[in-house]
Amino acid sequence: MPTVLIVAEQQPDGHLRKATLNALSAGKALAQKVGAELHVAVLGKDVAKVADELKTYGPKVVHSGSAAGLEHYIAEAHAPALADLATSLKADYVGAAATAQGKDLMPRLAARLKAAMASEVLGFEGQGADVTFTRPMWAGNVIASVKLTTPVKVFTVRPTEFNAAEPGPAGEVTAFSPKVDAVKTKLIEFKEVKSARPDLSEAKVVVAGGRGTKGDFKELEALADELGAAVGASRAACDAGWVPNDLQVGQTGKVVAPTLYIAIGISGAIQHIAGMKGSRVIVAINKDAEAPIFQVADYGLVGDLFKVLPELRAAIKAAK
Amino acid sequence: MKILVTAKRVEDPESKIKVKPDGTGIVLEGLKYKINPFDEIAVEEALRLVAKFPGEVVVASVGGKEVQEQLRHALAMGATRAVWVNHTGPLDQMGIAALLQKVAEKEKPDLVILGKQSIDDDQNQIGQYLAEWLGWAQATFASKVESFESDAEKNKVPALTVSADVKTVRVVREVDGGLATVECQLPAVVTADLRLNMPRYASLPGIMKAKSKPIEELTPVGLGVDVTPKLTVTKMMAPPARKAGIKVPDVATLVQKLKTEAKVL
Numbered sequence: 134m135p136t137v138l139i140v141a142e143q144q145p146d147g148h149l150r151k152a153t154l155n156a157l158s159a160g161k162a163l164a165q166k167v168g169a170e171l172h173v174a175v176l177g178k179d180v181a182k183v184a185d186e187l188k189t190y191g192p193k194v195v196h197s198g199s200a201a202g203l204e205h206y207i208a209e210a211h212a213p214a215l216a217d218l219a220t221s222l223k224a225d226y227v228g229a230a231a232t233a234q235g236k237d238l239m240p241r242l243a244a245r246l247k248a249a250m251a252s253e254v255l256g257f258e259g260q261g262a263d264v265t266f267t268r269p270m271w272a273g274n275v276i277a278s279v280k281l282t283t284p285v286k287v288f289t290v291r292p293t294e295f296n297a298a299e300p301g302p303a304g305e306v307t308a309f310s311p312k313v314d315a316v317k318t319k320l321i322e323f324k325e326v327k328s329a330r331p332d333l334s335e336a337k338v339v340v341a342g343g344r345g346t347k348g349d350f351k352e353l354e355a356l357a358d359e360l361g362a363a364v365g366a367s368r369a370a371c372d373a374g375w376v377p378n379d380l381q382v383g384q385t386g387k388v389v390a391p392t393l394y395i396a397i398g399i400s401g402a403i404q405h406i407a408g409m410k411g412s413r414v415i416v417a418i419n420k421d422a423e424a425p426i427f428q429v430a431d432y433g434l435v436g437d438l439f440k441v442l443p444e445l446r447a448a449i450k451a452a453k
Numbered sequence: 454m455k456i457l458v459t460a461k462r463v464e465d466p467e468s469k470i471k472v473k474p475d476g477t478g479i480v481l482e483g484l485k486y487k488i489n490p491f492d493e494i495a496v497e498e499a500l501r502l503v504a505k506f507p508g509e510v511v512v513a514s515v516g517g518k519e520v521q522e523q524l525r526h527a528l529a530m531g532a533t534r535a536v537w538v539n540h541t542g543p544l545d546q547m548g549i550a551a552l553l554q555k556v557a558e559k560e561k562p563d564l565v566i567l568g569k570q571s572i573d574d575d576q577n578q579i580g581q582y583l584a585e586w587l588g589w590a591q592a593t594f595a596s597k598v599e600s601f602e603s604d605a606e607k608n609k610v611p612a613l614t615v616s617a618d619v620k621t622v623r624v625v626r627e628v629d630g631g632l633a634t635v636e637c638q639l640p641a642v643v644t645a646d647l648r649l650n651m652p653r654y655a656s657l658p659g660i661m662k663a664k665s666k667p668i669e670e671l672t673p674v675g676l677g678v679d680v681t682p683k684l685t686v687t688k689m690m691a692p693p694a695r696k697a698g699i700k701v702p703d704v705a706t707l708v709q710k711l712k713t714e715a716k717v718l
């Protein structure tokens with residue numbers, strides 16, 4: 134029977150990264166299409182707890198690989214250990230979520246497995262060996278179906294395109310001992326960007342600001358707090374240093390799909406839209422009635438954001 | 454220090470990309486071409502590094518004869534010389550990475566800097582394939598902490614820090630939840646994020662000088678690489694369009710619509 138292997142991600146704080154659950158449901162969907170068993174691998178210094186959590190989501194087997202020397206994620210160390218596992222399982226498909234780690238790791242793993250790879254997969258088409266992967270190209274201007282013809286096929290999935298996996302029949306956990314070679318890369322420092330607001334990738338509501346804010350995010354942040362929202366930004370706002378880089382939404386930043394996305398003083402360049410057009414409801418506030426952001430907005434308000442924002446916050450407060 | 458950088462030819466990011474009605478590709482009429490924006494950043498970073506550690510910047514591109522335009526662009530920015538792997542026809546990431554591996558083995562650079570992704574394929578793979586096949590360290594998504602308005606940017610300080618003995622490089626990487634600083638032994642592969650630097654404009658003397666800089670021509674056959682794609686695009690479609698929205702006259706209407714119509718408040 135063919136095997137789909139999903140690589141889980143442990144955060145620096147030891148918890149399972151939520152996007153792994155989206156990758157798991159993508160893995161289930163693919164396994165169904167190709168008539169395969171779903172396996173999961175997790176690798177780190179101590180992953181026993183994460184492995185126990187993973188087994189509750191219905192995979193056949195969770196491969197739990199704890200080893201000293203894997204305390205920090207380094208592609209050079211993780212890729213060979215996972216390649217050995219994938220080879221011993223004769224995995225046909227190896228996938229993960231397209232997080233920063235997934236994007237760094239999976240191509241290196243693919244190289245090790247001499248496998249072709251599809252990045253940021255949105256869905257699967259066809260059945261059995263004829264399965265193709267759909268994925269965005271040109272900042273989402275094109276959706277392509279791609280076929281991989283190497284014996285092993287590697288992919289990352291865009292987490293916003295798949296629901297988080299639901300609990301299912303518990304799988305078994307088997308431990309394996311990853312071989313850890315000496316690597317040429319070492320982690321010097323991880324500087325966490327802490328925020329009291331919800332995580333941008335997971336928030337139900339996102340309030341995003343662009344160059345139009347002229348660097349004044351105070352009112353925008355107050356609105357976000359009123360809505361319990363995450364703050365996002367355009368590249369222009371990040372480049373100017375007004376907000377941390379990891380708030381950037383778009384082709385090169387985060388892809389988000391909240392229930393409500395409010396774009397404030399953002400023109401709506403294609404590279405920005407690539408990161409937020411999957412949102413359920415989009416609101417745009419811009420003083421330029423011709424701004425392209427209005428073409429994707431469900432509700433557009435033409436006006437000066439400095440005037441609109443305080444009014445909006447008061448009106449939302451009153452409406453609650 | 455010897456640095457190898459890559460320069461892919463891609464559609465201008467400002468251009469409107471449309472799918473052909475039969476789904477076999479994109480409409481090519483009226484498109485303009487540029488160096489991949491991430492690769493321009495890679496070239497800039499390499500130039501800043503060799504300003505500190507004298508040596509050369511070799512720029513490589515894979516494609517038909519038209520990619521010489523992008524090589525000339527990098528040469529005009531200040532790259533020393535160029536390597537052109539002449540190939541027309543479909544290529545995938547594995548094929549390009551295999552060719553770049555041969556070029557790297559031939560050139561023996563201290564560092565290879567690529568863009569983190571190409572803005573047409575949006576795959577974000579080649580740097581990682583290359584690092585694995587070369588057996589080198591990798592640092593993807595190299596970024597800079599300071600804003601572009603900082604003094605650091607104005608003074609054009611390299612954001613990759615190479616040790617004085619040119620044995621290691623420190624790279625600040627943009628990752629989920631923060632910034633990771635890694636140290637890689639050289640030679641290494643680095644991929645550039647948009648925030649690594651602001652590329653310079655090519656000066657007029659630079660453009661003039663570029664005309665006489667050498668472009669070495671290589672071929673997949675000469676390099677001994679079979680570039681038959683293992684990834685093929687079987688169909689292209691336009692993305693699903695969002696249904697047209699409305700403009701609301703004022704804040705009160707907006708909030709009322711969000712509450713009763715969209716039910717998101």
Ligand SMILES: Cc1cc2nc3c(=O)[nH]c(=O)nc-3n(C[C@H](O)[C@H](O)[C@H](O)COP(=O)(O)OP(=O)(O)OC[C@H]3O[C@@H](n4cnc5c(N)ncnc54)[C@H](O)[C@@H]3O)c2cc1C
Pocket residue numbers: 342343344345346366367368369370381382383384385386387397398399400401402403404405408418419420421424436437438439466490491572647
């Ligand atoms: C390879 C590549 C990748 C990129 N990736 C990304 C990405 O991931 N994410 C991203 O966002 N961008 C990305 N960009 C950049 C993108 O092309 C745009 O330059 C950027 O999104 C513009 O940001 P902005 O909308 O904030 O600024 P602008 O385009 O300058 O728009 C500012 C807007 O604010 C409005 N405004 C000004 N004052 C007011 C006011 N008082 N009240 C209301 N409205 C006001 C203006 O009318 C204007 O529409 C990328 C570009 C390239 C080339």
Ligand SMILES: Nc1ncnc2c1ncn2[C@@H]1O[C@H](COP(=O)(O)O)[C@@H](O)[C@H]1O
Pocket residue numbers: 459460461462489491492513514515516546549567568569570571572574575576577578579580
């Ligand atoms: N045809 C090519 N010639 C030279 N470099 C390339 C080519 N294609 C891709 N690259 C490099 O590989 C990087 C990543 O591309 P990709 O994996 O296709 O997203 C790009 O930013 C380029 O630096």
